[in-house]
Amino acid sequence: MPTEPLPTPTGTLSELLRTLAAERPQAEALAYPGFAFGGRELRLSFAQLDARVDALARGLMAWGVQARDAVALWSVNVPDWIPLEYALARVGAVLVTVNTALSADEVAYVLRQSGARWVLHPTRNGSNECSSTLDELLSRPDVPLPRLAGRAWLPAAPHERPPEGVLTTGVEAAAGTSPARPRGRLPSLEELVDRGGQISAQLLASREAGCLPGDVVNVQYTSGTTGLPKGVMLSHVNLLSTAVALGHQLTLRPDDRTVLMVPLFHCFGCVVAVLASHVRRAAICAIQAFEPADALRLIEDERCTVLFGVPTMFAAMLADPALKQRNTRTLRTGFAAGAPCPEALMHDIITQLHCAGMSVAYGLTEAAPGVSGSRPDDSVEVRCQTIGKPLRGVDVRLVDLDTHKDVPEGQTGELWARGPNVMLGYHDDARATASAIVEGGWLRTGDLARRREDRNLVIVGRAKEIIIRGGENIAPAEVESALRSHPDILDAAVVGVPHERYGEEVACAVVLRQGATLNPAAYEAHLTGHLAPFKQPAHWRAVERFPLTGSGKVQRYKLAQQMAAQLGRADQDQGDDA
Numbered sequence: 001m002p003t004e005p006l007p008t009p010t011g012t013l014s015e016l017l018r019t020l021a022a023e024r025p026q027a028e029a030l031a032y033p034g035f036a037f038g039g040r041e042l043r044l045s046f047a048q049l050d051a052r053v054d055a056l057a058r059g060l061m062a063w064g065v066q067a068r069d070a071v072a073l074w075s076v077n078v079p080d081w082i083p084l085e086y087a088l089a090r091v092g093a094v095l096v097t098v099n100t101a102l103s104a105d106e107v108a109y110v111l112r113q114s115g116a117r118w119v120l121h122p123t124r125n126g127s128n129e130c131s132s133t134l135d136e137l138l139s140r141p142d143v144p145l146p147r148l149a150g151r152a153w154l155p156a157a158p159h160e161r162p163p164e165g166v167l168t169t170g171v172e173a174a175a176g177t178s179p180a181r182p183r184g185r186l187p188s189l190e191e192l193v194d195r196g197g198q199i200s201a202q203l204l205a206s207r208e209a210g211c212l213p214g215d216v217v218n219v220q221y222t223s224g225t226t227g228l229p230k231g232v233m234l235s236h237v238n239l240l241s242t243a244v245a246l247g248h249q250l251t252l253r254p255d256d257r258t259v260l261m262v263p264l265f266h267c268f269g270c271v272v273a274v275l276a277s278h279v280r281r282a283a284i285c286a287i288q289a290f291e292p293a294d295a296l297r298l299i300e301d302e303r304c305t306v307l308f309g310v311p312t313m314f315a316a317m318l319a320d321p322a323l324k325q326r327n328t329r330t331l332r333t334g335f336a337a338g339a340p341c342p343e344a345l346m347h348d349i350i351t352q353l354h355c356a357g358m359s360v361a362y363g364l365t366e367a368a369p370g371v372s373g374s375r376p377d378d379s380v381e382v383r384c385q386t387i388g389k390p391l392r393g394v395d396v397r398l399v400d401l402d403t404h405k406d407v408p409e410g411q412t413g414e415l416w417a418r419g420p421n422v423m424l425g426y427h428d429d430a431r432a433t434a435s436a437i438v439e440g441g442w443l444r445t446g447d448l449a450r451r452r453e454d455r456n457l458v459i460v461g462r463a464k465e466i467i468i469r470g471g472e473n474i475a476p477a478e479v480e481s482a483l484r485s486h487p488d489i490l491d492a493a494v495v496g497v498p499h500e501r502y503g504e505e506v507a508c509a510v511v512l513r514q515g516a517t518l519n520p521a522a523y524e525a526h527l528t529g530h531l532a533p534f535k536q537p538a539h540w541r542a543v544e545r546f547p548l549t550g551s552g553k554v555q556r557y558k559l560a561q562q563m564a565a566q567l568g569r570a571d572q573d574q575g576d577d578a
Contacts (some may be wrong), residue, residue, distance in 0.1 A: 009213065009236070009237055009240035009241060009243075009244060009420075010213060011213060011236070011240070012089060012211050012212070012213055012215075012217070012236040013085070013086055013089035013090075013217060013236055013239065013240070013275070014053075014086060014089050014090040014208055014211065016240065016275075016278065016279065017046070017049065017050050017053060017086050017278075018050065020046040020050070020278060020281065021046045021047045021049070021050035023046075023281070024045075024046050024254070024281055025045060025046055025047035026045050026046075026047065027045060027046055027254070027281070027283070028043060028044070028045055028046075028283040029044050029045055029046040029048075029049040029278070029283060029284070030042075030043070030044045030049055030082055030083075030283070030284050030286065031043045031044075031283065031284070031285045031286065031302065032079045032286050032287075032288075033285065033298065033301060033302060034287065034288070034294070035079050035158065035288070042079050049082075049083060049086075052080075052083045053083050053086040053087045053090060054087075054090075054204065055193050055196060056080070056083055056084060056087035056189075056192075056193060056196075057087040057090040057091050057196075057204055057207075057208075058193070058196030058197070058199035058204055059189070059192035059193040059194070059195055059196035059199075060087060060088065060091050060093065060192065060196075061091055061196065061199045061203065061204065061207065062192065062195035062196045062197075062198055062199050063118070063150060063152070063192050063195065064149065064150065065088075065091055065093050065117070065118060066092075066093075067091065067092030067093065067207065067210060067211075068092060068093070068094060068215075068216075069093045069094065069117045069118065070093070070094045070096050070114045070115050070116045070117055070118075070219065071088055071093050071094065071095060071096060071116065071117065071118045071119075071120065072096040072097075072098050072110065072111055072114065072116040072118065072119045072120070073088075073095060073096065073097055073098065073119075073120050073121075073265070074098035074100065074102075074107065074119060074120070074121040074125070074130055074265075075098075075100065075120065075121055075122055075125060075130075075154055075156075075264075075265075076100055076122070076125045076126060076156065076263070076288055076289050077260065077263065077264050077269070077286055077287070077288050077289065078122060078154050078155065078156050078288065079286075080154060080189060081264045081270075082264070082270075082274055082284070082286075084120065085264075085270055085274070088217075089211065089217050089236065090204070090207075090208050090211070091204075091207050091208070092207060092208075092210055092211045092215065094216050094217060094218065094219055095217065095218045095219070096110065096114045096116055096218075096219045096221075096231075097218065097219070097220050097221075097264075097265040097266070097270065098110055098111075098221075098265060099221070099263075099265050099266075100125035100126065100128055100130070100263065100265065101125075101128065104133045104136055104137055105143075106229075107130075107133065107134075107137065108137050108143045108145065109228065109229070110221055110229070110231075111137075111145055111148065112143075112144070112145060113231060113427065113428065114219055114221075114231055114427060115147050115428075116147065116148060117147055117148065117149045117150070118148075118149060118150045118151070118152070119134065119148065119150070119151040119152075120151070120152050120153075120154055120189070121134065121151065121153065121154060122153065122154045122155065122156035122160075123153070123156065123160065123163050124156070126289060131153070131163050131165055131186070132165070134151060134165065134166070135165045135166045138166040138168070138181050139166055139181070148168055149168055150168050150187075151165075151167075151168055151186060151187075152186065152187050152188065152189055152191075152192055153186040153187065153188045153189065154188075154189050155188070155189070156288065162185050162186045162187070162188045163185070163186060164183060164184060164185050164186070165183065165184075165186050166181045166182075166183055167181055167182050167183065167184050167186070168181060211236075212236075213235065213236045213237045213240075214235050214236070214237055214424075215235060215236065216233045216234065216235055216424060217234065217235060217236050217239065218233075218234045218239065218270070219231045219232065219233055219234070219427055220232045220234065220266070220267060220365050222365050222366075230426040230427075230429055230432055231426060231427030231428070231429075232365045232366050232423050232426060232427075233423055233424040233425055233426065233427050234368050234423055234424070235424055237420050238368040238420065238421050238422070238423060238424070239271050239275055239368055240275065240279065241368065241393060241419065241420040241421045242267075242271055242272070242275075242276070242363075242367070242368045242369065242370040242391075242421045243271060243272075243275035243276040243278070243279045244276075244279055244393075245370055245391040245392050245393050245394065245421070246272055246276040246335070246361065246370050246373070246391065247276040247277070247279050247280040248392055249359070249361075249373050249375065249391060249392070250276075250306070250333045250334070250335070250357070250359065250376060251333070251376070252276065252277060252280035252282050252306060252333075253280065253281075253282065254280065254281035254282060255282075255305075256277070256280070256282035256283070256305045256306050256332070257282065257283045257284075257285055257302055257303060257304045257305050257306065258273055258277040258282055258283065258284050258285065258304065258305075258306040258307075258308070259285060259295060259298060259299060259304045259306065259307045259308065259309075259334075260273045260274070260284050260285065260286035260287070260308075261286075261287055261290045261294075261295045261298075261308075261309060261313065262290070262308055262309055262310070262313075267363075267365055267368060267369040268308065268310075268337060268338065268369065271368060271369065272308055272335065272337075272361070272369070272370070273308045277306065282306065285298055285302040285304055290309075290313055292313075292316040292317045292319070292320035292322070293320055293322040295313070295317055296317060296320065296322050296323060296326040296328065297322070297326065299326065299328045299330065299331065300326045300327045300328065300330075303330045304330060304331065305330055305331060305332040305333070306331075306332065306333055306334050307331055307333075307334035307353070307355050307358070308334050308335050308337075309334070309336065310336065310337065310338035310339055310552065311336055311338070311339050311340070311341045311342070311345055312339070312552070314336065314341075314345060314348075314349050314353065315345060317353065318345075318348050318349070318352055318353065323352065323353075328353050328354050328355070329354045331353060331354055331355035331356075332355070332356070332357055333355065333356075333357030333358065333359065333376045334355055334357070334358050334359070335358075335359055335360065335361040335373065336349070336358060336359070336360050336361075337360065337361040337362070337363070338552065339552070340384070341360055341383070341384050342384060343380055343381065343384045343385075346358065346380050346383055346384050347380060350380070356376070357376030357377070358376075358383070359373055359374045359375060359376050359378065359383060359388070360373060360374045360383050360384070360386075360387060360388060361373040361374075361387075361388075362387035362388070362457075362459070364445055364447075365423075366422065366423045366436060366443055366445075367394075367417055367419075367421050367422055367423070367443060367445075368421045368422075368423065370391050370394070370421060371387075371390065371391065371394055371396070371415075371417045371421075371445070372387045372388045372389055372390045372391060372394070372396070372457055373387070373388045373389075373391060374386065374387075374388035374389075374456075375388065382454070382456055385458065386452065386456035386457060386458050387449075387456075387457050387458070387459055388456055388457065389455055389456055389457065390417075390457075391419075391421075393419050393420060393421070394417055394418070394419040394421060395417070395418045395419060396415060396416065396417050396418075396457070397413075397415075397416040397418075397442065398411075398412070398413035398414070398415060398416075398449055398450065398451060399413045399414050399415075399416050400413055400414075401413070401414055401463060404438075409451065410450060410451065410452075410453075411450060412448050412449065412450045412460055413448070413449070413450075414444060414445070414446070414447070414448060414449075414463050415445045415447045415448070415449040415457070415459075416438075416442040416443060416444055416445065417442070417443045417445060418440065418441050418442045418443065422437065422441060422443045423437075423443070425437065446462055446463050446464055447459050447461070447462055447463065448460045448461045448462065448463055448466075448475060459477065460475050460477055460478060461475025461476055461477040461478060462475075462476070462477070465477075465495075465556055467494070467495070467496035467504050467506055468496070468503060468504055469496070469499070469502045469503065469504050469505060469506060469534055470501075470502040470503065470534065472534050472535075474494075474496075474506060474534070474535050476493070476494035476495065476556075478531070478535070479492070479494045479506065479508070479527075479531060479535055479536075479537065480492045480493065480494050482526075482527055482530045482531055483508065483510065483523060483526075483527070485526075486522070486523060486526045487513070488512055488513055488516035488519065488522070489510050489511070489512060489513070489516075489523070490510075490511045490512065490513050491510070491511040491546070492508055492509070492510045492511075493508070493509050493510075493546050493554045493556070493559055494506060494507070494508045494537065495507055495508075495509075495556050495559050495560040495563060496560065497539065497560060497563050497564045497567060498564060505538045505539065506535065506536065506537045506538055506539070507537060507538070507539040507540075507541070507560070507563040507564075507567070508523075508537035508539070508540055508541070509540075509541045509542075509543045509546060509559060509562075509563065510523075510540065510541070510542055510543070511542075511543060511544065511545065511546070512542055517542075518540060518541075518542040520537075520540045523537075523540070524536055539563060539567060541563060541566060546559060547559055547562070
């Protein structure tokens with residue numbers, strides 16, 4: 001299913017910002033209204049942003065950051081996050097984004113697997129004391145981080161001071177060991193900027209000239225719904241291709257003002273919200289972490305026109321009492337992504353948040369992340385029941401899982417995508433790369449989809465999540481969708497558990513509405529007529545929440561383990577009773 005191509009970006013992230021600074025030097029590029037230095041709100045024009053990026057780039061070079069060095073950024077949306085995204089690209093380094101919700105062991109895995117040489121972080125990320133977490137990791141002999149040469153501190157509030165912590169030595173330890181590390185006050189980002197005075201404009205220009213559009217500029221770690229995360233390597237071309245396509249899809253304009261409330265450590269933040277806005281010359285208005293009342297205040301105060309978020313964010317904003325006191329009628333368009341958006345919620349986004357052009361987008365990190373999306377003028381049914389059509393420049397196929405041939409029109413197949421947005425591969429994992437990107441440059445998304453007569457695509461499940469019960473394939477998403485329409489069920493997650501006769505049996509965990517009790521007979525009666533009998537769950541469990549990844553996706557392998565363990569205990573209890 002080829003689409004009309006858009007011009008493939010031929011430059012780098014740094015060249016994009018240089019162009020913006022030359023074309024629109026006085027236009028606002030970035031605003032952090034709640035963040036003040038010296039009593040003044042932080043607001044940067046494109047020329048000022050470019051100058052800040054130059055200063056940071058020199059500081060990074062003075063610190064010792066070399067081209068192709070991996071630099072981990074473990075931080076909430078602090079004011080220098082976006083300037084650092086551009087600055088690291090300017091010096092040819094690789095930005096390794098680290099989810100702020102990760103545990104100490106998960107952070108250690110990312111640092112080790114990515115080969116990170118440098119880490120930038122604030123004192124804390126929300127409730128996560130990341131500075132002390134890194135102290136712990138750097139002090140543990142069982143967590144070798146031999147390549148780590150430096151860490152620096154980022155301010156997350158105007159009057160913060162750098163904390164003390166375990167310092168890195170600036171030299172590599174022997175393989176498989178961690179060097180003895182002293183304690184002291186952590187160097188701050190501003191101290192690095194001060195050091196940058198020794199780097200001449202000529203040295204920076206020479207470094208910048210060596211950066212190529214096809215170079216790796218970002219490594220994003222996947223959510224790990226099926227096991228350990230993989231490092232997705234993305235180039236300048238990958239990121240800018242998606243930015244151009246999504247900006248075109250929403251017809252973003254230079255007078256637009258984008259709400260940045262999604263985390264920058266995901267592609268939704270640093271690519272969709274930031275780069276799609278900037279390639280269309282629009283401004284970004286940011287808050288450090290999502291709070292419904294703060295987001296609503298930002299929209300009103302900054303007269304924002306573009307809104308990006310996940311459905312749960314929009315639901316929280318609609319439920320917040322502040323909505324009645326805030327004027328959001330400046331909103332024009334945006335994307336809901338990351339999870340299905342129910343029609344009732346979309347209707348409220350349009351009528352109560354007044355964002356008439358809210359659309360849906362589908363993608364995955366490996367596609368940087370855009371694959372398809374609806375358009376602002378599509379019907380609510382298309383926006384909520386489909387993932388729209390492929391983005392300009394992205395080709396898709398629906399492929400039989402066994403034969404790898406295209407399925408007939410209207411039938412379900414695995415969704416494959418190809419375009420300049422497709423990742424370079426997984427870091428240090430050639431086998432996984434070869435499995436994900438097949439002959440012809442096609443990316444296997446792992447999602448099952450079908451194409452409607454109107455050419456819009458519908459996701460029906462995950463290929464790897466397919467439950468095979470007695471030879472019958474069952475897509476969990478189909479069962480979950482039917483269950484969510486039951487009045488007592490807020491959410492449902494379906495997994496396969498081992499079964500002696502059928503190979504796998506269907507098990508379901510449900511989150512119930514307040515006051516409801518688990519009632520499998522009622523759910524089975526509700527499903528009758530909607531689903532074939534073999535698709536109906538045989539085992540049920542009520543839970544307060546599902547095991548989730550840092551990006552909010554259900555970790556199905558963990559849920560399956562929990563359900564299987566519960567069934568095993570039940571069998572043991574029955575045996576003991578006998």
